[in-house]
Amino acid sequence: MKPFGLLLALFALPLCAHAEAADNRIIFPPSTSQGSMVIGKVPSGSIVHYDGRQLRVTAYGSVGFGVGRDEKGPLTIKVRRPDGEVIASEISVTPRDWPIERVNGVPPKTVNPPAKIAARIRREQAAVSAARERNDDRTDFTESFIRPIDGRISGRFGNQRIYNGKPGSAHSGMDIAAATGTPVKAPASGIVSFADADLYLTGGTIVIDHGFGFSSNFLHLSRLDVNVGDRVEQGQIIGAVGSTGRATGPHLHWGMNWFTVRIDPQLVLDAAR
Numbered sequence: 519m520k521p522f523g524l525l526l527a528l529f530a531l532p533l534c535a536h537a538e539a540a541d542n543r544i545i546f547p548p549s550t551s552q553g554s555m556v557i558g559k560v561p562s563g564s565i566v567h568y569d570g571r572q573l574r575v576t577a578y579g580s581v582g583f584g585v586g587r588d589e590k591g592p593l594t595i596k597v598r599r600p601d602g603e604v605i606a607s608e609i610s611v612t613p614r615d616w617p618i619e620r621v622n623g624v625p626p627k628t629v630n631p632p633a634k635i636a637a638r639i640r641r642e643q644a645a646v647s648a649a650r651e652r653n654d655d656r657t658d659f660t661e662s663f664i665r666p667i668d669g670r671i672s673g674r675f676g677n678q679r680i681y682n683g684k685p686g687s688a689h690s691g692m693d694i695a696a697a698t699g700t701p702v703k704a705p706a707s708g709i710v711s712f713a714d715a716d717l718y719l720t721g722g723t724i725v726i727d728h729g730f731g732f733s734s735n736f737l738h739l740s741r742l743d744v745n746v747g748d749r750v751e752q753g754q755i756i757g758a759v760g761s762t763g764r765a766t767g768p769h770l771h772w773g774m775n776w777f778t779v780r781i782d783p784q785l786v787l788d789a790a791r
């Protein structure tokens with residue numbers, strides 16, 4: 519064998535071995551926080567299950583899911599590789615502190631809704647939940663999310679809320695204080711999956727679907743500039759800040775979901791940096 523041929527042979531061997539190993543890698547973070555969006559990598563063509571769902575896998579092998587506020591972990595992700603081998607990955611979950619937050623001065627009718635309103639609230643919440651079950655094959659959620667408006671953060675995700683002295687559910691998103699009429703930008707691209715100017719508890723409400731089960735919701739809006747089915751690009755104006763529904767004053771509530779699991783928009787912003 520000529521020296522040049524030998525060199526090629528030596529080169530070819532480790533290169534092939536390396537390529538094979540790279541294709542078969544399964545990469546998830548070893549640990550994550552409550553309320554986070556987790557992105558992982560699996561061999562392209564794998565079948566992936568987490569939390570009773572089969573996850574969509576991109577052509578390049580990316581997968582994503584959300585971790586709930588009260589998730590204790592460890593999380594188990596089952597990957598069936600194209601070669602048939604099933605591998606379970608575990609992720610530990612770092613707990614967070616959830617302070618108690620008293621919110622006084624909200625309209626009493628939104629804290630103790632009249633009995634005749636109960637059916638309306640149930641119907642409205644069911645419609646929003648249905649929008650969150652969407653599982654589109656779009657990867658808008660992989661964009662680097664931006665803040666929908668500037669301003670002081672007046673309420674954090676996960677805080678245990680007490681409305682007018684009555685214990686309510688945990689705060690499901692982040693509140694950003696701003697004047698009524700402030701334009702709200704789409705934090706990432708997507709399709710408008712829900713839009714209603716007048717829900718009882720959340721007022722002017724928009725849901726944007728970012729694909730793979732991820733969605734953003736914008737509540738208490740004074741104005742809606744988009745309709746269900748519209749494609750919106752990151753940074754596009756979708757509506758305006760208001761104080762409609764259960765609110766003490768003008769602010770934007772931005773929530774995020776992975777299907778029904780609520781995740782923390784602040785962690786999604788932090789990961790984008």
Ligand SMILES: [Zn+2]
Binds near residue numbers: 689692770772
């Ligand atoms: Zn809020």
